[in-house]
Amino acid sequence: MSNVLSAGTPAPDFTLHVTPDQVLSLKELRGRPVILAFYPADWSPVCGDQMALYNEILPEFHRFNAELMGISVDGVWCHAAFSRDRKLHFPLLADFEPKGAVSKFYGAFRDGDGVSERALFVIDKKGAITWSYISPIAVNPGADGILEALESLPK
Amino acid sequence: MAKLKVPVGPADHSQGPADAPVTLVEYGDYECSHCGRAYPIVKALQKKFGKQLRFVFRNFPLREIHPHAEAAAETAEFAANHGKFWDMHDLIFENQSSLSEQMLVELAHRLTLDRQVLRDALKSGTFAERVQGDFASGVRSGVNGTPTFFINSERHDGDFELETLLQAIQKGIHNDK
Numbered sequence: 184m185s186n187v188l189s190a191g192t193p194a195p196d197f198t199l200h201v202t203p204d205q206v207l208s209l210k211e212l213r214g215r216p217v218i219l220a221f222y223p224a225d226w227s228p229v230c231g232d233q234m235a236l237y238n239e240i241l242p243e244f245h246r247f248n249a250e251l252m253g254i255s256v257d258g259v260w261c262h263a264a265f266s267r268d269r270k271l272h273f274p275l276l277a278d279f280e281p282k283g284a285v286s287k288f289y290g291a292f293r294d295g296d297g298v299s300e301r302a303l304f305v306i307d308k309k310g311a312i313t314w315s316y317i318s319p320i321a322v323n324p325g326a327d328g329i330l331e332a333l334e335s336l337p338k
Numbered sequence: 339m340a341k342l343k344v345p346v347g348p349a350d351h352s353q354g355p356a357d358a359p360v361t362l363v364e365y366g367d368y369e370c371s372h373c374g375r376a377y378p379i380v381k382a383l384q385k386k387f388g389k390q391l392r393f394v395f396r397n398f399p400l401r402e403i404h405p406h407a408e409a410a411a412e413t414a415e416f417a418a419n420h421g422k423f424w425d426m427h428d429l430i431f432e433n434q435s436s437l438s439e440q441m442l443v444e445l446a447h448r449l450t451l452d453r454q455v456l457r458d459a460l461k462s463g464t465f466a467e468r469v470q471g472d473f474a475s476g477v478r479s480g481v482n483g484t485p486t487f488f489i490n491s492e493r494h495d496g497d498f499e500l501e502t503l504l505q506a507i508q509k510g511i512h513n514d515k
Contacts, residue, residue: 232483233482233483235400235402235403236400236481236482236483238402239400239401239402239473240477243474243477269402269403270402270403272402322482322495323482323483324480324482325340325477325479325480325481325482325493326477327340327477327478327479327480328480330477330478
């Protein structure tokens with residue numbers, strides 16, 4: 184199990200592709216809470232996969248003015264196809280080159296498997312991690328922990 | 339371990355005695371094929387455990403990926419208002435492959451419910467709030483896909499094959515003693 188960054192740690196900044204011709208940096212989102220959801224791969228073969236589930240719950244996250252981002256080692260074109268298929272209304276970041284670099288910074292990379300962990304981070308508006316959680320890879324963690332973490336952010 | 343945050347209460351749709359040693363709660367989506375596959379499994383569990391099992395169904399429609407899930411959930415709630423929740427619940431799952439609003443209206447008719455009243459209720463979202471309440475309670479409880487089962491308020495993280503659920507429920511009965 185990797186050594187996941189925990190509450191109190193400043194969230195390492197990163198810049199990743201969000202579409203084939205667009206990049207996004209974490210620091211651009213300073214001023215509002217951010218949810219980072221690392222996950223192993225696009226296209227897991229179930230109806231309510233983790234990203235599809237968060238997509239349904241998005242209005243609950245927005246009540247906290249929070250921005251949700253999914254991150255996996257899949258490339259931009261893969262993300263684009265997955266996002267379109269699942270009708271996702273939030274960005275997927277490609278931790279693709281160098282592979283898994285951001286996941287590694289966050290302690291959310293599975294060496295043997297070469298994919299991100301199912302790791303969740305809530306980052307406050309100043310850029311500090313206030314909550315993190317690694318789920319067993321086979322268990323979709325749901326959103327209860329994220330919502331509790333958002334609730335306990337100072338208003 | 340994720341836990342059911344909203345306890346089973348009088349507003350829930352349940353089958354089996356309130357004091358059964360095990361309560362199985364399913365958060366489900368009428369258009370989800372996995373829920374469709376879980377439907378006969380739950381029936382088999384109910385048959386096997388009889389009065390030892392209370393079963394509760396709560397709505398968790400994945401509206402973005404299942405265009406008819408919300409209407410189906412609202413239709414079941416509409417039927418509930420006429421004391422026919424479980425009849426409708428069963429009919430929808432048994433006809434899942436041809437789910438459409440037209441079909442839901444026909445199912446209502448089969449249960450001698452008024453087609454036009456249902457159409458109006460769907461149009462005005464009469465039961466949307468109720469469905470959303472179920473959905474929100476599921477989110478809070480750590481529902482992580484459909485179906486998600488809770489056995490005596492603890493999320494069941496194993497698969498939902500008959501044998502797996504049988505064992506989990508048996509364990510619940512045992513712990514209750």
